[in-house]
Amino acid sequence: MVLPPPVEVPTAKVHLDPDNFRKAYELDSLQASIQRYGILQPPGLWADAARDCYFAIWGNRRVLCAQKLGLKTIWARVFPGPLEDGQADIYQLIENLQRADLKPSEEAAGYKCLMERQGLNASKLASLLNVSNGTVTKKLALLKLTPALLARVDSRDLPETSGYELAALSPELQIHLAEQVKGPITRKQVRTMLGKPEPAETEDKQRSHAIRLASFPLSVHRGVTLAQLSEALDELKQQLQQAEQKGMDLPAFAKSLRRPSST
Structure with missing residues (x-):
């Protein structure tokens, strides 16, 4: 649908x-911006000719700030x-999803409302919004959290990714786990409480990291011959x-390599 020009x-x-679906509005910063620069992005309205008035489709905060000012x-x-075929809902949701201050709970509520x-x-909502099916599914999972936990996700005390995992639990178990940590909860803490410790690196993966670490400088020393490299690696092995x-760890060893030679 083509948008009408601003009037x-x-x-x-x-x-x-x-x-x-947004029931609470933070207006102070937007009101100050409108007072200084005006409304840069026009809100969307539909005209009710019978009652000689307009109803907001999107941009409720801008309208409210303009009225307060x-x-x-x-x-x-x-x-x-009025728009047909749910176009108003789609415009409203997309407008709100583009807001930087949209809370995870509001985004999830918007998905549910439109569905x-x-x-x-x-799946159909994901296609409509051009996002992955997993994104929609995970956002909707947040609505299964208890109100207290959902508030902690909104306040960033609880990582959103951890909220997805806790949402699979019963409300009683959610409350029990949340009570174990009163302050901000990290993803690692949540996985530990759920009995899902972060997977340790395998020996092969650690060896792969070491090889990449050792080979990284080679690309910046193209004049070095293989014989010189072999000699340098032998010396490095002795230092290792x-x-x-001496019981040194990797950071301490790397620091010792950066020290100037005493010879």
Whole structure:
């Protein structure tokens, strides 16, 4: 659908959308911005000719700030009537998903709201929003958290990825685990509480890391011959053996290599 061009409308005639899934608005920073620069992105409205007023489709915060600031008019994209086929829901959700301050719980609620209104499953919603099916599924899982845990996800005290894992548990077990840590919870703590410790690196993986670490400088020394490299590696091996005898760890050994030679 092509968006209508912005037009100027009386601010007093604009009503907020009562069905917007965002129920709480932080207005201070936006209000200060509008007071200084004006409304840079026009909100979307639909015109109710019978009642001589407008209803917000997206941009509720901008409308509310304009009204609080006493602006007589605002520029908005006005549709001639209510949108059909759920277009209003789609516009509203996409507009909100693009906000930097959108909380994980609000994003999840937006997904659920659109699915229920449009009769969509997670796969169809993912296709509509051009995101992965896993993204939608994980976001919806957050709604299975207890209110207290969901609030901790919103406040960043609990990593969102950990919220996905806790959401699979019963509410009683969620509460029990959350009570074990009162402050911010790390993903490692959550996995430990769930009996899922972070997997340790295998010996082969550690050896692979060591080889990559040792071979990294070779690309910047193209003038070195293989014979010279072999001699240097033999010397490095001797230094490694001496470091092991002294009980040095890798960071300490690397630091010793950076020290200037005393000879």
